[in-house]
Every structure is written in structure tokens, then in C-alpha cells.
Amino acid sequence: MKDTKRRFEAFSFFDHTGIQAHLEEMAAKGWMVEQPGPYLWRYRRIEPQRLHFAVTYFPAASEFDPGPTEGQQTYQDYCESAGWHLSARWGQMQIFCTAEEDPVPLETDALTQVDTVHRTMKRSSLPGMAVVAALALFQVCFQLRLFWEDPVDFLSTPSSLYALPAWLVFLGVELYEFLFYFRWYKRARALAEATGEFLPIRTHRRLSLLLLAVAFLFFLSAALEHTRSTLFAMLFWLAAFVLILLLINAAKSALKGLQAPRTVTRAVTVIMSVVLAAALTGGMTALIFRGIRSGWLEDRRPAETYEYRGMAWKVYADDIPLRIEDLTDTDYTRWSTEARISETVLAAFREYTQRPRMDALGEPDLAYDIVEVKVPFLYGICKKSMLERYWFNDPAEYRSAYRPTDAAPWGAAEAxxxxxxxxxxxxxxxxxxxxxxxxxxxxxxxxxxxxxLAGEILKTAD
Structure with missing residues (x-):
């Protein structure tokens, strides 16, 4: 039986009301908080008991401090004398507990308590929330730009389509946190000034967990449909990011153990972050180039390779629905056929090519793309995109453009x-x-x- 365990917790940093209630439930089940954090909280086993918890904040503290500041130590001594014992610290947050049935409140001035929470949030969580919200907004705008530039590619590419709702969820969560906090702060300050009462904080922890799970599912859907090279890159970045966090946290803990000043610990942490990020980028680039040259990052293997004029060429043998042999008589048999398919719940894009080898360029080649629109209201958007894909920014007199032609020979609705x-x-x-x-x-x-013949085959081809 393990004496420690870790749990994923989704509490907002300022949600001391919810944290206190949660820790009381955990203590009743025999678990005492040992180390809270942004996502994973560590607990140690205790005898199940009824405890009261108090979460307080010390705005002047920092996660880079080698230990409690003089002010924190003084406050801790005061709490100890009042029967409250320190359980854990998390940056500016301090968690105390007591077994007394009717303990002395640690904070009695509601206005001071509200101002303390607000000063702590301005120094800790609010800047980080703003950065995450800005990143999510940038990603949402970037994905929308991809949709605007090429709706067909966007709607049929999982990494684009499924990333958009994931970033929208993250943006929504951060905006909700912002609005919820400032709404609470405005009401809490007004109540404290009017009646001297503290307004409890009641965030929706289960809703936050649900939204994070939804975002994760969208990201997972995008990752599972990636090409091998892209999936490798994503997994490499994820593993490297976790490794960097572990190394930085280990260095920070070591410096704090050596009683290094706050400024030194912060400077080393920043420098390590920059150096490791640069090393990660360089290493990732080198691995990708090596993988491309060696061929082990290719999504599919060629059927064979051949040499022509000192260069290596690849031959593929993918199944394609319409072949040159279907359309005309030919004795040539050394074709390279490729099929590239990208598909989502909204649309599918299938690209097929049939080409001769480089030593037989006099033979014909054939290429066709099939766009399957699975949601009717998106059809017009996809059609418009396909019709305008060659417009570019050329002057009108040099511009390539599609013009209507007779659809009857093809058996199509329009041509x-x-x-x-x-x-x-x-x-x-x-x-x-x-x-x-x-x-x-x-x-x-x-x-x-x-x-x-081409129309008959392509109108139903998969």
C-alpha cells in the first residue's frame, strides 16, 4: 500500500474556498496534502480524521525563495500559536490545518483578505492567464486564417480542423477564469466594504475538468490522424517539453536547497529555459532532416527505387480508382501510382497521380483530386475554393480561371x-x-x- 499518491487537480489558484473544502474531504479519507501545484498535487497517507483547513496568501513570497521569508515565518509562528499547523506551500499560497472543532479564524478582516487575494493574483496567476489566453487567441486566429485561405484543405485535415475547437476551448476556459475572477473581486470588495463579510469563492471545478477533457480529445483526434513525420515531431516536442520542465524544476529545487537567493534561482531558471529550448529546437531540426534523408519518417515505403542521371527516384504502387489504362491503350507498364488521403468528419480530400518513370517522359500522366463534402452546407464553400484556387494575385489578363463547360459528357451536375x-x-x-x-x-x-468513363468512375470512387 503506497503512502503517497498524486492526483490531477483543476483548482484555480485563488479558489481557496474550494481548496479548503476539498482538502477536508481528502483528510476524512486519510490523505493529507503535501505538495500542491498547477496540475498534479501530492498527498501522503494519514489516519482518516476530521480537519479544518485554511488557505492564505502572502503576496511578497515567490516560488524562487529558498525558504519561507521572514514575514511568512512570523505569520506561521502566529498560526502555530493559534492552533493552526502548516501543511504545504505553493508559491504565495500557504495551507494550514487544525483538528480543533471550533478553531480561531486566521483572517478576520474581509477587506484585507480580498485585497491580499487580489495582490497575489496580480503577481502570480493573472499574468500567466493573460499569456495563455493570448496564445490561444493567436492559435484560433491562425486556424481561421488557414480556413479562409484554403477551406478544402482545412476541413479535410485533422490537425487543422480538430485543433480549432481545442484552442477555442482553451481560450474559453481562460476568458471564463478572467471574467469569473474579476466579477468575484468586484462583488467581494463591495460586500467587504458594505458589511465586513467575505464573499466565498465558488468556481466550477467539474466544468473545468470537463472542458479540459474535451480539449484533450480534440488534440488527440488531430494527433492520431497525423502523418508519421508530424506525429513524431509532436511526440518529440511533448517528451522534450516534459524533460525540460523536470530539469528546470530539479535545478530550482537544488538551488533552493542550497539556500541560493531568489534572484539567483530566478536567473538560473530563465537561462536554463532559454538554453534548453534552443537545444531542443536545434536537435529537433537535425533529427527531422536525418529522418527525411534516411527515409524512416516517410508515411509509406516506395515499391522500388531506381537511378536516373545520377539521382535516385522512387516508384509507388498505390491503388487508384482511375488509371491511364482505363482511358487509352498503352503497352507501358512501369507506372508510379500514388494516393494521398486526408479525411475528417466534415470532408475528405483524396489526391491521386499516375506518372511514368523519368526515362519515359513521353508517356502520358494523369492526376486528379476528389473532394468529398460530408456536410451539405459546406459544399458551396468548398466549390468556391476549388474554382478560385488558381486566381492568385496575378493581373486579370494573366489570371487562370475556370469557366463553365458542358457537363453532359462527364455525367456530372456541373463542369x-x-x-x-x-x-x-x-x-x-x-x-x-x-x-x-x-x-x-x-x-x-x-x-x-x-x-x-472518367466521370462514371470518379463520381463514386473512394
């Missing part, structure tokens, strides 16, 4: 042909069905028979 320089038709077409959009590129203008 468009791409024109270069306004009046030069190409062999690139955009075909529309009620739930999908297909862009297909030929070497030369297809015949009516080829159009019919």
Missing part, C-alpha cells in the same frame, strides 16, 4: 474547364456532383468517351 491567360483552354477540368467535387488533369483534351 468547368480551366483557361490560361483568359482565352487558352487547358486539359484541366472541375466536375461537380451533389456530394463531391473532382478536379482532373490530362495531358491533352480528352475525347467524349474518355470523359464519360
Amino acid at each position: 468547368y474547364q480551366l483557361y490560361h491567360f483568359q482565352d487558352e483552354p487547358s486539359a484541366r477540368y472541375l466536375l461537380c456532383w451533389p456530394d463531391r467535387i473532382v478536379e482532373i488533369r490530362f495531358d491533352e483534351t480528352p475525347t467524349a468517351e474518355q470523359m464519360a
Whole structure:
């Protein structure tokens, strides 16, 4: 039977009312808090008993202090004389407990208590909350920009689509914390000035845990659908980040054990953070380049490789729904066929290519993209994006653009042909069905028979 355990706790730093009630429940179950923290709290086993807890704050304290300041020690001595014993510290937070049934209150002036909480929050949690909120807002804006620039890619890419609601949840949690705290502070100060009573803090801990779980699920959904290289990068960054935190905390604890001044501990912590982050970035870059060169970060292995003019080329043998052999007679057999698929609950983007080897460039090639729109109201957005994907910022006289063409030969609901320089038709077409959009590129203008066959296959191809 373990004498210590760690629990994930989601208490706001200023939620001393909720923390006190929680610690009383844990003591009744036989667990005493030993070391609180931002996420994981450590407890030690005790005899189950009824205890009262008091959470107080000391704004002048710092997590970099080698030990309690003179003011904290004086306050602790006062609490000891009143029957309250120190259980744990967390930065500016101090947790006391007592077994007395009717203990002497540690704080009796409500206005002073409110001001102490506020000064502590300004020095500790509020700056961090502002940084996290700014980061979440930046990520939300970044994801929305990706959607604006290429809706098809965004809606069909898990790392983009599922990251947006995750960052929205994080932003919502931080904004809620901000609004909740300042609303409580305004009401608590007014009540303390009017009646001398302290307004208890009642945050919604279960709601916070639920929202964090939802955000984690979205991030997990995005990670599981990543390519091998991207997934490797994410796992590497996560492992390295945890390692950096462990090293920094170990160094900070060692310096505090050596009674190093606050300024020294803070400076070493900052320097270590910068150096380790730089080393992490450099190491990550080197590993990615090495993985790309060696091929072990590729998502799929080529069927074979060959040499041509001193360079190595790869041949793939992926299954594709429409092949050149379906459209025309050919004796050539040494094709490289690739299928790249990205899919979410809203849309799927499937990219297929069939190319000859570099020593047979006289043979035709074929490429087509299939966009499957799973939610009807997004169809118009995806269609508009596909129609405008070649507009760029070129002057109108040089701009490539799709123009409507006869859809009957393709068996499609709508069909468009791409024109270069306004009046030069190409062999690139955009075909529309009620739930999908297909862009297909030929070497030369297809015949009516080829159009019919391609349309028949692509309108239902997976």
C-alpha cells in the first residue's frame, strides 16, 4: 500500500474556498496534502480524521525563495500559536490545518483578505492567464486564417480542423477564469466594504475538468490522424517539453536547497529555459532532416527505387480508382501510382497521380483530386475554393480561371474547364456532383468517351 499518491487537480489558484473544502474531504479519507501545484498535487497517507483547513496568501513570497521569508515565518509562528499547523506551500499560497472543532479564524478582516487575494493574483496567476489566453487567441486566429485561405484543405485535415475547437476551448476556459475572477473581486470588495463579510469563492471545478477533457480529445483526434513525420515531431516536442520542465524544476529545487537567493534561482531558471529550448529546437531540426534523408519518417515505403542521371527516384504502387489504362491503350507498364488521403468528419480530400518513370517522359500522366463534402452546407464553400484556387494575385489578363463547360459528357451536375491567360483552354477540368467535387488533369483534351468513363468512375470512387 503506497503512502503517497498524486492526483490531477483543476483548482484555480485563488479558489481557496474550494481548496479548503476539498482538502477536508481528502483528510476524512486519510490523505493529507503535501505538495500542491498547477496540475498534479501530492498527498501522503494519514489516519482518516476530521480537519479544518485554511488557505492564505502572502503576496511578497515567490516560488524562487529558498525558504519561507521572514514575514511568512512570523505569520506561521502566529498560526502555530493559534492552533493552526502548516501543511504545504505553493508559491504565495500557504495551507494550514487544525483538528480543533471550533478553531480561531486566521483572517478576520474581509477587506484585507480580498485585497491580499487580489495582490497575489496580480503577481502570480493573472499574468500567466493573460499569456495563455493570448496564445490561444493567436492559435484560433491562425486556424481561421488557414480556413479562409484554403477551406478544402482545412476541413479535410485533422490537425487543422480538430485543433480549432481545442484552442477555442482553451481560450474559453481562460476568458471564463478572467471574467469569473474579476466579477468575484468586484462583488467581494463591495460586500467587504458594505458589511465586513467575505464573499466565498465558488468556481466550477467539474466544468473545468470537463472542458479540459474535451480539449484533450480534440488534440488527440488531430494527433492520431497525423502523418508519421508530424506525429513524431509532436511526440518529440511533448517528451522534450516534459524533460525540460523536470530539469528546470530539479535545478530550482537544488538551488533552493542550497539556500541560493531568489534572484539567483530566478536567473538560473530563465537561462536554463532559454538554453534548453534552443537545444531542443536545434536537435529537433537535425533529427527531422536525418529522418527525411534516411527515409524512416516517410508515411509509406516506395515499391522500388531506381537511378536516373545520377539521382535516385522512387516508384509507388498505390491503388487508384482511375488509371491511364482505363482511358487509352498503352503497352507501358512501369507506372508510379500514388494516393494521398486526408479525411475528417466534415470532408475528405483524396489526391491521386499516375506518372511514368523519368526515362519515359513521353508517356502520358494523369492526376486528379476528389473532394468529398460530408456536410451539405459546406459544399458551396468548398466549390468556391476549388474554382478560385488558381486566381492568385496575378493581373486579370494573366489570371487562370475556370469557366463553365458542358457537363453532359462527364455525367456530372456541373463542369468547368480551366483557361490560361483568359482565352487558352487547358486539359484541366472541375466536375461537380451533389456530394463531391473532382478536379482532373490530362495531358491533352480528352475525347467524349474518355470523359464519360472518367466521370462514371470518379463520381463514386473512394
